[in-house]
Amino acid sequence: MESSTILFIITLVTLFIFLSWLITPIPQEVPYEVEQITSQNQSRPVPINTTSNSSSGNSITSGVRPRNTSREITPAMIEIVQSIGPQLTESQIRLDLQRSGSVEATVNNYMENGTLPFPEGETAPQQTAPTHNIPPSTVSLNLLEKYGLTEDEAVEGTPEELKGKWGASKEERSTFLEKKRKEMILNARKRLASQLSNEKPNVL
Amino acid sequence: MAPKSTAQKRLLKEYQQLCKDSPPGIIAGPVSEDDIFLWECLVEGPPDTPYENGVFPATLTFPKDYPLGPPVLKFNPPLLHPNIYADGTVCISILHPPGEDPNQYERPEERWSPVQSVEKILLSVMSMLAEPNCESGANVDACKLFRDNRQEYDNQIRQHVMKSLGL
DSSP states (O other), X not given: OHHHHHHHHHHHHHHHHHHHHHHSOOOTHHHHHHHHHHHHHTTSOOOOOOHHHHHHHHHIIIIISOGGGGOOOXXXXXXXXXXXXXXXXXXXXXXXXXXXXXXXXXXXXXXXXXXXOOOTTOOOXXXXXXXXXXXXXXXXXXXXXXXXXXXXXXXXXXXXHHTTOOOSSHHHXXXXXXXXXXXXXXXXXXXXXXXXXXXXXXXX | OOOOOHHHHHHHHHHHHHHHSOOTTEEEEEEETTEEEEEEEEEEOOTTSTXXXXXXXXXXXXXXXXXXXXXXXXXXXXXXXXXXXXXSBBOOGGGSOSSOOTTSXXXXXXXXXXXXXXXXXXXXXXXXXXXXXXXXXXXXXXXHHHHHOHHHHHHHHHHHHHHHTTO
């Protein structure tokens, strides 16, 4: 029984040593390393979720570095602001989040001013105004001109033959298509002409 | 021959189907098979509308991710219609990108999805010509004219049709 008691005590002691090793503050050089990493990252602020950070996070925020550089700007934060102000660019939002430190403050800034300041050297992206309502200047209205038809041209080849046909080569297919187009235009023209001639006697 | 993308294969298939069994009043096909993403279409004006007897040419421009994204349909020359922009671009629900309408106006199944096709677009366009929808107007001037002065609206379209057929 002696030996098992000894074993038990030894186990307790090793456990105590191990736990106290875990609890002791990290030696000075580790935060220094972390700071080096973060200062490299400052040019493009990203959440510092390295493994060393998770265990030594306390020592970082407790005054080694100035307060505002420790702000993490996550893509989620940018996304929230962007959903409120869709025309804001990512760099605008990031800049303001860096300054304000919270989504609420940035959103308030945006609500108050209607926009957020741009980072240096960046300007508002060119607004792509809808160009839908500017009619093109020169388009020939005349279909006969457009498709090179003469007024009394007859369609070569019987239309029924063309129906449902799939040419063997692409040249053949485009000829078929061309013929069908001509046929449709000329038929429409005939119909309109007969309609007009029917209407005219009524007018006169 | 270069390997064909999904979009090219699908467009070629639709072209073939339209050739074999095309709905009346519609002709559509690529301008040149070397560039299958640009089509030229002819749409006949539906009877008993001011567009009757008219033949209206339009271009269809397909995105490279077709059929995931909808093509752009543009009448060339532009056509006077409440749902056609002054530059000829058609604005109807089937040509809008898939998903929910931010304005909750269109149902998702009305919008573009890969189950739609060129044929369905052109058939929608024909019914659009027959029944303009002023509630979601693209061309405000045409909307006003259609609502307030139908006679002048009809007249302008008939003039357009006659001019286009050289009569």
